[in-house]
Amino acid sequence: MDVPRQLDFAARNPQVPAMDRPKLTILLAAPRGFCxxxxxxxxxxxxxxxxxxxxxxxxxxxxxxxxxxxxxxxxxxxxxxxxxxxxxxxxxxxxxxxxxxxxxxxxxxxxxxxxxxxxCPLVTKVHMEAQRHHAEGLEIILIGHRGHPEVIGTMGQLPPGAITLIETADEAEALAVRDPEKLAYVTQTTLSVDDTRDVIAALKRRFPEIKGPFKEDICYATTNRQDAVKSIADRIELLLVVGAPNSSNSKRLVEVGLKSGCPRALLVQRASDLDWSMLQGLSVIGLTAGASAPEVLVNEIADAFRAHYDVTVEKVTLRDENVSFKLPRELRDQPAA
The missing domain is CATH 3.40.50.11270 (Rossmann fold)
Structure with missing residues (x-):
C-alpha cells in the first residue's frame, strides 16, 4: 500500500483502542486467490x-x-x-x-x-472444442456473459454466426436453432457452477442430441473457490470477496455466497474500500479472493479488521491445488538480459 493511500485510510478509519475491540473470527476460505x-x-x-x-x-x-x-x-x-x-x-x-x-x-x-x-490453457481448451465442433458441422451454443473478454475471444475463433451466445436458462428455453440434431455447447470458464448447470439442463432437455465438452469447461479454480465459499456460507454474517468489479469469477463468488445462505456479501478491491460504518457488530465473517486477486490484498483486508476488532483467523481449506502451466516456448530456457 503506498503512503498516501495509507494516510487516507488511517484518517477515515481511526484505530479502535485495543481494550475496546470486540472479538471477531475471520474464516479464511481456501482455495482462494491466484489460479x-x-x-x-x-x-x-x-x-x-x-x-x-x-x-x-x-x-x-x-x-x-x-x-x-x-x-x-x-x-x-x-x-x-x-x-x-x-x-x-x-x-x-x-x-x-x-x-x-x-x-x-x-x-x-x-x-x-x-x-x-x-x-489461459483452459480457455484455449474451450477454443479448440469450439473449432472441433464447427469442423464437424455443428451449430455451437456458448454459455457466457455478453461483453466479457473471454466470450469475445471465444466467439472470435470462428466465422460470424457460427456461435450463438446465451446467458440464462430462460434464453436456453427460447433458443431457436437450425437443426436440433446438430448442436454442441461450450461455456465460459469463470461462470457460476450452479447457474450454468441450470442452463445446460435446459439445453439438454430441449435438445437431447446436443454435444458437450469431454470435460467440464468451467475451470478447476472457479469451481474450487465457489465450493470453498459454500463450505463457510452458513457460518458467517458477512462474506468479503477480494477482487475487481470487472472480474467475472470474483462477482460469481459474491453471488454464490448469497445463494448459499450468507446474509450479506461484498466485493472489495482494497482495505480503503471498506465502509466501517457498515461493518459494526460482527462476530464471524468469511474472507476469500477471486482468481486474479493477489494474497497481499487479502492480508491487507485482514489487517484492516485488526484495527477495529480482536481478530482470530481460522483457515478453512476445502482442498489443495497443485496445478501449474508452462510458459510459452519463446520465454523458456533463455537467460535474462
Missing amino acids: AGVVRAIDIVERALALYGAPVYVRHEIVHNKFVVDDLKAKGAIFIDELDEIPPGERPVVFSAHGVPKSVPADAAQRRMFAIDAT
Whole structure:
C-alpha cells in the first residue's frame, strides 16, 4: 500500500483502542486467490520484461485486477487497447489471459510484431472444442456473459454466426436453432457452477442430441473457490470477496455466497474500500479472493479488521491445488538480459 493511500485510510478509519475491540473470527476460505492461469499470465509479462527489457506492451488488462496491472506498469509494461497503439519496432506484445479473437494474432503477424500469447490453457481448451465442433458441422451454443473478454475471444475463433451466445436458462428455453440434431455447447470458464448447470439442463432437455465438452469447461479454480465459499456460507454474517468489479469469477463468488445462505456479501478491491460504518457488530465473517486477486490484498483486508476488532483467523481449506502451466516456448530456457 503506498503512503498516501495509507494516510487516507488511517484518517477515515481511526484505530479502535485495543481494550475496546470486540472479538471477531475471520474464516479464511481456501482455495482462494491466484489460479495457475493468472500466475502464468503475470509470469509471462515479468519474464518478457526480464528477457527483453521495457517496454513490453500488453493488449488489454493481463488479468482483471488493478493492483496487478499497476504493479506491472511500474515494472515497465504498457497496457493498450488495440495493436495500432504500439509504435513501430520489435517490442514484445502480450495477449491477455482471457484469450483473443483469431483476428488479433493475425493482425500482429501482418504487422510483423513479436506476439506472446498469455491465454489461459483452459480457455484455449474451450477454443479448440469450439473449432472441433464447427469442423464437424455443428451449430455451437456458448454459455457466457455478453461483453466479457473471454466470450469475445471465444466467439472470435470462428466465422460470424457460427456461435450463438446465451446467458440464462430462460434464453436456453427460447433458443431457436437450425437443426436440433446438430448442436454442441461450450461455456465460459469463470461462470457460476450452479447457474450454468441450470442452463445446460435446459439445453439438454430441449435438445437431447446436443454435444458437450469431454470435460467440464468451467475451470478447476472457479469451481474450487465457489465450493470453498459454500463450505463457510452458513457460518458467517458477512462474506468479503477480494477482487475487481470487472472480474467475472470474483462477482460469481459474491453471488454464490448469497445463494448459499450468507446474509450479506461484498466485493472489495482494497482495505480503503471498506465502509466501517457498515461493518459494526460482527462476530464471524468469511474472507476469500477471486482468481486474479493477489494474497497481499487479502492480508491487507485482514489487517484492516485488526484495527477495529480482536481478530482470530481460522483457515478453512476445502482442498489443495497443485496445478501449474508452462510458459510459452519463446520465454523458456533463455537467460535474462
